[in-house]
Amino acid sequence: MSIKVAYWPGCVSRGFTPELHGSMAAVAPLLDIELVELDRANCCGAGVIAEHNQELADTLNARTFALAQQVQGAELMMNICSTCQGAQSECQERLDANAEYRAHVNRTLSAEGLTYKKDPGGAGGASFTNKNFLWLLVEEIGLDALRERVKRPLTNLKVGPFYGCYIVRPRERLGIDSEHPRDHYLAQVIEALGGTVISYAGERKCCGFPIITMNKEASLKQAGTHLGDAKDADADCLVTPCPLCHLNLDLQQPLAAKAVGRELQMPVLHLPQLVGLALGLEPKQLGMQRHIVRPTSVIDWSTAVVGAAA
Amino acid sequence: MAETHRVGGSPEKFKLKLRRFDPESGEAPYWDEHTIELEPHRSVLEGILQARARFDGSIGIRCSCRAAICGSCGVRINGEPGLACHTHLDHARDSSPDGTIEVEPMGNMPVIKDLVVDMDAVHWKKIQRVTPWLLAKQPVPEREYLVPRENMVDVTQSMACIQCGACVSDCLAMEVDPGFIGPAALAKAYRFVGDPRDAERHERLNDLSQDPQGIYDCTHCFKCVQACPKDVNPMGQIMRLRRIAGADEHIVDQNNGYRHEHAFVKNIRRNGLLHEADLVPDSSGGKFHPRAIPELISGMPTAIRGLMRGKMTLSKILLHPHKAPKPVKKYFDEIDSKPERYELNLYVTGYDEDDEPTPATVGEGSTT
Numbered sequence: 249m250s251i252k253v254a255y256w257p258g259c260v261s262r263g264f265t266p267e268l269h270g271s272m273a274a275v276a277p278l279l280d281i282e283l284v285e286l287d288r289a290n291c292c293g294a295g296v297i298a299e300h301n302q303e304l305a306d307t308l309n310a311r312t313f314a315l316a317q318q319v320q321g322a323e324l325m326m327n328i329c330s331t332c333q334g335a336q337s338e339c340q341e342r343l344d345a346n347a348e349y350r351a352h353v354n355r356t357l358s359a360e361g362l363t364y365k366k367d368p369g370g371a372g373g374a375s376f377t378n379k380n381f382l383w384l385l386v387e388e389i390g391l392d393a394l395r396e397r398v399k400r401p402l403t404n405l406k407v408g409p410f411y412g413c414y415i416v417r418p419r420e421r422l423g424i425d426s427e428h429p430r431d432h433y434l435a436q437v438i439e440a441l442g443g444t445v446i447s448y449a450g451e452r453k454c455c456g457f458p459i460i461t462m463n464k465e466a467s468l469k470q471a472g473t474h475l476g477d478a479k480d481a482d483a484d485c486l487v488t489p490c491p492l493c494h495l496n497l498d499l500q501q502p503l504a505a506k507a508v509g510r511e512l513q514m515p516v517l518h519l520p521q522l523v524g525l526a527l528g529l530e531p532k533q534l535g536m537q538r539h540i541v542r543p544t545s546v547i548d549w550s551t552a553v554v555g556a557a558a
Numbered sequence: 559m560a561e562t563h564r565v566g567g568s569p570e571k572f573k574l575k576l577r578r579f580d581p582e583s584g585e586a587p588y589w590d591e592h593t594i595e596l597e598p599h600r601s602v603l604e605g606i607l608q609a610r611a612r613f614d615g616s617i618g619i620r621c622s623c624r625a626a627i628c629g630s631c632g633v634r635i636n637g638e639p640g641l642a643c644h645t646h647l648d649h650a651r652d653s654s655p656d657g658t659i660e661v662e663p664m665g666n667m668p669v670i671k672d673l674v675v676d677m678d679a680v681h682w683k684k685i686q687r688v689t690p691w692l693l694a695k696q697p698v699p700e701r702e703y704l705v706p707r708e709n710m711v712d713v714t715q716s717m718a719c720i721q722c723g724a725c726v727s728d729c730l731a732m733e734v735d736p737g738f739i740g741p742a743a744l745a746k747a748y749r750f751v752g753d754p755r756d757a758e759r760h761e762r763l764n765d766l767s768q769d770p771q772g773i774y775d776c777t778h779c780f781k782c783v784q785a786c787p788k789d790v791n792p793m794g795q796i797m798r799l800r801r802i803a804g805a806d807e808h809i810v811d812q813n814n815g816y817r818h819e820h821a822f823v824k825n826i827r828r829n830g831l832l833h834e835a836d837l838v839p840d841s842s843g844g845k846f847h848p849r850a851i852p853e854l855i856s857g858m859p860t861a862i863r864g865l866m867r868g869k870m871t872l873s874k875i876l877l878h879p880h881k882a883p884k885p886v887k888k889y890f891d892e893i894d895s896k897p898e899r900y901e902l903n904l905y906v907t908g909y910d911e912d913d914e915p916t917p918a919t920v921g922e923g924s925t926t
Contacts, residue, residue: 259831259832259834260832260834262831263831263832263833263834263874264834264864264869264870265869266868266869267869288883290826290830290831290882290883290886291826291830291831291832293826294822294832295778295797296818296819296822296823297822297823297826298797299797299800299801299819300801300804300805300819300820300822300823301801301805301823301893301894301899302801302899302900302901302902303893303896303899303900303901303902304889304890304893304894306902307889307893308826308886308889311886311889334780341904342902342904345902345904345907345908345909345910346902346904346907346909346910347910349902352900356889356892356893359885359888360885413730413777413778413779413780413781414780417779417780417781417783417784418780418783418784419784426652453730453733453779454730454731454777454778454779454781456734456777458777458778458779459731459774459775459776459777459778461814461818461837461838461841461842462774462775462813462814462815462818463735463770463774463775463813465735466731466734466735466738466775466777467777469734469735470730470733470734470777473734499860499863499864499869500860502859502860502863503859503860537867537868538867538868538869539867540863540864540867540869
């Protein structure tokens with residue numbers, strides 16, 4: 249069964265973490281996901297535009313939603329960035345809560361002939377859905393189907409989930425409840441791929457990225473502390489659904505190590521990379537050579553990790 | 559979210575695991591387990607009090623009203639901050655991985671004994687820091703002040719704070735930077751910044767912007783939003799303080815907070831997508847600004863590593879491959895130049911009636 253999605257890759261996945269966008273493109277066909285890229289859409293604002301002007305952030309994201317709703321045959325919109333998920337969910341909450349406000353924002357968008365519809369399927373129907381790849385993986389594709397597609401189980405690979413903030417809080421807005429334990433999905437995916445889940449203190453804490461330009465010391469201390477906690481818990485690597493977390497955890501890792509005064513050398517994988525690896529792709533096809541802490545230099549995929557290569 | 563809780567029902571057994579610590583004993587903290595019996599809809603606090611009455615009179619817990627009003631019984635339940643009197647036993651059991659309800663003292667504050675933390679040492683000091691009283695405009699009118707209703711409704715959200723410290727407990731910025739003024743105190747600051755009777759709005763905002771541990775030290779992690787039992791939305795109040803400081807009071811702070819925000823907005827207006835390479839120098843005043851030079855030099859090793867790994871390319875750093883579509887620029891210019899910001903506050907407006915599954919169910923005791 250294939251699924252067609254209006255695909256919003258975000259900015260950073262095409263900027264400083266190009267391996268994220270690339271690995272998603274490589275993994276999608278293996279999961280029968282058809283990606284229709286929203287190439288005219290704009291930055292979600294990452295909370296900063298909302299901090300500057302809420303109406304502006306709401307308008308920009310309503311525009312992205314409207315573009316997604318124009319994609320023929322797409323069941324939903326999919327993103328690969330937790331920060332996009334959080335910032336867009338916040339805007340969607342306001343847009344969906346108040347018809348008058350929605351009409352106001354749509355008047356602005358009418359300049360481009362765009363309209364955001366709260367219930368695209370007709371009045372009272374299902375509301376507009378925007379899911380991170382992590383949620384789509386568990387809820388639309390399903391863990392059993394994922395398990396069936398694993399070609400190279402991540403046997404003995406000890407993976408620490410790093411959720412970050414935007415995709416787990418606030419719970420109500422992000423639709424997290426006992427039926428949708430989205431704040432545990434990374435662990436479920438790691439298990440489905442045959443890996444071992446490592447629990448550690450920083451799983452759902454802040455990577456520090458949002459204050460890197462304002463308070464570098466505190467920011468790097470956050471990244472360094474979580475990486476160190478994961479190391480102490482004996483993780484081989486971390487996996488994250490957020491490219492901004494990746495920037496602070498990987499790109500800045502040498503500085504984070506200095507900030508906490510210890511060696512870290514902790515590889516951090518993007519979610520599609522971890523999935524791709526288990527589905528049989530090679531580290532190079534997944535852009536792992538682009539990481540600052542190269543997963544391949546720390547982990548020997550060919551022997552230690554890969555149980556039975558197909 | 560809203561699991562329905564049976565009111566009444568017959569008593570059930572619940573396992574409580576309490577974090578114990580007595581600094582005078584000289585012993586390390588330890589876990590203590592008790593099985594209590596109560597109706598499932600009763601609170602974790604009632605469970606703790608039963609354990610104290612039946613099994614161990616030395617259990618330390620601070621409490622008073624037992625109705626989520628006094629804010630005394632802030633604790634961590636299964637790792638999440640909240641009020642013990644405001645958490646149902648069955649809910650707590652269901653949210654625990656093994657069914658045992660784990661209760662710890664709050665974080666970011668020193669423990670006095672067991673579940674009692676030193677609020678004076680941290681929380682109240684920070685509240686004092688923001689001058690938590692009205693500095694009235696002069697001359698004081700002979701009769702009462704007349705204040706627009708919207709203004710007062712607006713500040714009631716931060717006035718709803720019961721000073722329980724749940725947000726302080728789990729503030730992730732404070733965890734690495736204990737001097738951060740923090741969510742509770744900054745929400746309190748908004749209560750006066752948003753009050754039209756206050757005479758010192760600019761001074762308050764200038765103070766909180768220039769302080770390296772002020773409004774720009776918040777990492778945007780939503781911990782406080784999740785923790786608050788009263789829907790105060792502390793992080794949201796901090797963002798409003800930033801918005802007013804920057805857009806209305808034009809305060810350019812020494813922490814690069816204002817410049818970062820404006821550099822980001824300018825960046826998206828121009829490129830449509832974020833062009834990261836410009837963000838760091840622009841946040842320091844622009845590529846050629848003297849202030850940007852040390853930032854750029856300290857960022858060099860990172861940039862070089864990125865270049866060597868092919869994460870960044872020179873053309874990506876120097877050129878702007880993306881251009882914002884014209885309408886996007888127009889939205890920026892039109893919306894940004896409106897004399898008054900249109901700011902929908904769901905706390906004030908609520909949700910449309912036709913929205914059945916929306917968070918009208920944030921939890922009892924919340925004032926939505």
